[in-house]
Amino acid sequence: MKAYVVGGAVRDRLLGLPVNDHDWVVVGSTPEAMLALGYMPVGRDFPVFLHPQTHEEYALARTERKSGRGYHGFQFQAAPEVTLEQDLARRDLTINAIAEDPDSGELIDPHGGRRDIEQRVLRHVSEAFADDPVRLLRLARLAARFTEFSVAPETTALCRRMVEAGEVDALVPERVWQELSRGLMEARPDRMLLVLRECGALARLLPEVDRLWGVPQPEAHHPEIDTGAHLLLVLRMCARLDATLPVRFGCLCHDLGKGTTPAEALPRHIAHETRSVELAQQVCERWRVPVDCRELAELAAREHGNIHRSDSLNATALVRLFDRCDAWRRPDRFAGLLLACECDARGRLGREDEAYPPRPRLWAALQAARAIDTAAVAAAAAEPGQQGPAIGAAIAQARAQALRDRGLAQ
Incomplete structure (x- = not known):
């Protein structure tokens, strides 16, 4: 059994960004062995575990095969014989397909992720990118986060083919909102829209926005x-x-x-x-x-x-x-x-x-209008026997008068 740091933690360290969480991939193990070591299972679709002390995620190295439309349409294989390189090959972007040996510090980078980090390019690892439409949304979100990165032309072309094949139409609301909301909160949310529009996905996901x-x-x-x-x-x-x-x-x-x-x-x-x-x-x-x-x-x-x-x-x-x-x-x-x-x-x-x-x-x-003592105004209005709408009108008049008294409106 051997564990490697993978994905965002390696990428962000190479970019000089803070690293708060680590994801790990485990080679040469089984779910039974992980449980025996005290790891807690959390994955439903494939074996993911939490470390008993650090609570960081450890996933068994796996391969995947497309078996249907959308991001649910996959069959996974997680077995001791699956290699680190096979696991990295199924990842979305080259900058996320780098692993680090925690003992030696060696980087395992079979898809040129370091090169793309240096050149500030978002590029898909392989044609398997097209198997999961969520990756298109994630690409747009990362373009909004990493503002100096451009999207490789061949990746945009692949995304366009995904849209034309109807993969985006198979996305479920929860995943779409998850990625859109995260993209809106990035440093350049406008770039998310531009990436989606460039490949035609915006017209399928948010036609009301695309029409603008x-x-x-x-x-x-x-x-x-x-x-x-x-x-x-x-x-x-x-x-x-x-x-x-x-x-x-x-x-x-x-x-x-x-x-x-x-x-x-x-x-x-x-x-x-x-x-x-x-x-x-x-x-x-x-x-x-x-x-x-x-x-x-x-x-x-x-x-x-x-x-x-x-x-x-x-x-x-x-x-x-x-x-x-x-x-x-x-x-x-x-x-x-x-x-x-x-x-x-x-x-x-x-x-x-x-x-x-x-x-x-x-x-x-x-603030001036809210400072009015509405209970007192209501009580005064109720004395002559007024009810309901008349009391509401008295409160509205008092609020308006407060604005006039403060010189905030005519």
């Missing part, structure tokens, strides 16, 4: 003009401002309706907000998006224009805006919405460093 390319917008508001180009800039701003996942997903969905604007109505996009909400809901249903991301996507799609124009809203209209956003009970979510709107406003060519006044102004207005 080639759609013009008024140049006065959008110097970059193209709606797809705008989305890429918005996602870059999300990363720059260290936005949370719900904010980033909200930004991904905020302008989806512009992809369905009739040609005769371009470059204006009247009522695109309503269409954006409907399309965002479709995306969320398809990929089973978590509730926090879904809610912020719907809010960003519906309200981003109102928030951009909020300096023209009077106090009563601002209170109605807060009502629609449920900002009284969900102030943190409203703060996320404001950040999404700032990313949208600054995600425009040449406007990346401009201030975004609506964000601090609306946050201050919300």
Whole structure:
């Protein structure tokens, strides 16, 4: 039995990045031998174990053979005679197919991973890459993480063939969302979209997003003009401002309706907000998006224009805006919405460093309105015998008056 460090830990060390976790591959052992040594089994599809002390993952060296569509369509063989080189040959990218002997420090690199790290290239190990469509998503995510790396042309071509063969259509929602969400949180989430679009996968996974390319917008508001180009800039701003996942997903969905604007109505996009909400809901249903991301996507799609124009809203209209956003009970979510709107406003060519006044102004207005003693207002309104809607109206009036008193609205 011999264990080697493999994958991301070796790759990141060669890149000079911090290494927090180690994955191991074990050659010359069996599940029974691992259990006898105290390792704890965790793998369902193939033998993976946790070390009894470090709790790092140890997987038996294995080979795999395609037996059906999608990432479930595999048959695995894990046996003592499977070699390290055979195990490395089944991995996705050359930079992830390097092993290290922990005793000697020797690197086992049969597929040129060190060369590709030096040349900053993401390249598939073999044609077997096409057997697992999740690898296409992982490639796009790694392009978003390793911003200096390019995708090898032959790898893009292989991904295109995978899309044409329908492999991407066999992906299950949980895996798609797992990779998309991780990619959105990388240093350059826009690169994930570009890689997916280059091979045709974006049109299959997120057609609502793919339709944004080639759609013009008024140049006065959008110097970059193209709606797809705008989305890429918005996602870059999300990363720059260290936005949370719900904010980033909200930004991904905020302008989806512009992809369905009739040609005769371009470059204006009247009522695109309503269409954006409907399309965002479709995306969320398809990929089973978590509730926090879904809610912020719907809010960003519906309200981003109102928030951009909020300096023209009077106090009563601002209170109605807060009502629609449920900002009284969900102030943190409203703060996320404001950040999404700032990313949208600054995600425009040449406007990346401009201030975004609506964000601090609306946050201050919300705090002033929330400071109202609603119980006292309700009690006072109830004395003349008023109920229900009348009490609600009295609270809304008190909140609006607080904004006027503070000079935050007319």
